[in-house]
Amino acid sequence: MAGKGRLSPTLVSYMPPDGQMSRYSNRRPDSARGVPILLYHRVSDDPAPGLEHYCVSPANFRRQMAWLQAGGYETILLDTLVDHYTSAAALPARPVVITFDDGYRDNLDNAYPVLESLSLRAIIFLVAGAVGRKAGWDAAFGAPPSLLSWPEIRMMAKGPITFGAHTINHPHLCQITAQDAWNEISGARTILEDGLGHEVSSFAYPYSDFSEEVRGFVARAGYRAACSSIWGLSTSADDVYALRRLIVGGGDSLESFARKVSGTSGTRRTWHPVLSRIKRFITRSQSASTGGSSLV
Ligand SMILES: [Zn+2]
Numbered sequence: 001m002a003g004k005g006r007l008s009p010t011l012v013s014y015m016p017p018d019g020q021m022s023r024y025s026n027r028r029p030d031s032a033r034g035v036p037i038l039l040y041h042r043v044s045d046d047p048a049p050g051l052e053h054y055c056v057s058p059a060n061f062r063r064q065m066a067w068l069q070a071g072g073y074e075t076i077l078l079d080t081l082v083d084h085y086t087s088a089a090a091l092p093a094r095p096v097v098i099t100f101d102d103g104y105r106d107n108l109d110n111a112y113p114v115l116e117s118l119s120l121r122a123i124i125f126l127v128a129g130a131v132g133r134k135a136g137w138d139a140a141f142g143a144p145p146s147l148l149s150w151p152e153i154r155m156m157a158k159g160p161i162t163f164g165a166h167t168i169n170h171p172h173l174c175q176i177t178a179q180d181a182w183n184e185i186s187g188a189r190t191i192l193e194d195g196l197g198h199e200v201s202s203f204a205y206p207y208s209d210f211s212e213e214v215r216g217f218v219a220r221a222g223y224r225a226a227c228s229s230i231w232g233l234s235t236s237a238d239d240v241y242a243l244r245r246l247i248v249g250g251g252d253s254l255e256s257f258a259r260k261v262s263g264t265s266g267t268r269r270t271w272h273p274v275l276s277r278i279k280r281f282i283t284r285s286q287s288a289s290t291g292g293s294s295l296v
Helices: 002-006 058-070 078-087 106-117 136-141 150-157 178-196 212-220 254-262 272-289
Strands: 037-040 095-102 122-126 161-165 202-204 225-231 243-247
Touching (some): 037 225, 058 254, 078 225, 106 122, 122 202, 150 161, 150 178, 161 178, 178 202
Parallel strands (some): 037 095, 037 243, 122 161
């Protein structure tokens, strides 16, 4: 808890009391609020104009991860959370799931060293057909950034990173044929399992674009769970094929990050400038979750 002393009293107030950090329990860890599943994309000082919302600076990422560690949060695997929801497996007192969509190379350059140094775990959802290439889905915003290569992915898999699937080509799954959607979902699992040499159990919907049919394809393809971008803390009441996440954006201060993780975003005890910013952010996230134009 050495980090607590360097944080403002406001930020410390969001942390759990000392002595509760490593207790495991079969009860839901925070029944009133749920488990934060954080959603990152790029971690870079060089976001494409128009995509700043989807790019967190390396300095802010390090501060956010340090805050989690200082607050006694323990990163858990998505599989562990699903085990908890389906069979009441134990969770730490303060669980958090860290996810990255798309598999940008800057995740290795700027996030991996931080995660490794703080012993935090994360899952990266890869676009199976774009490994080692450029993020063509960002091309409308300038030169597309590089994506992780297979050697990089395999190296990271030996450390604190697990990998999930994010389709083969990053389409809007509700805007292609059912056959193509099935191929994107089931084919991604095959490609990634061949590349990694082990099972891939989780999926994330590009643009959070899914329907009951698409959800069914994910289940039939053998995935155990799927992440959406529907805003909110995750609870056992959630569909495991539509898990809620909290997007962490380029505009997040450490204060707004802390509010998201602690489940106090939007409460009346926030001061007004922060509250209005959070409300705008939630509105944008909700529009993204309903198939809006923003990239997820
Ligand atoms: Zn994506």
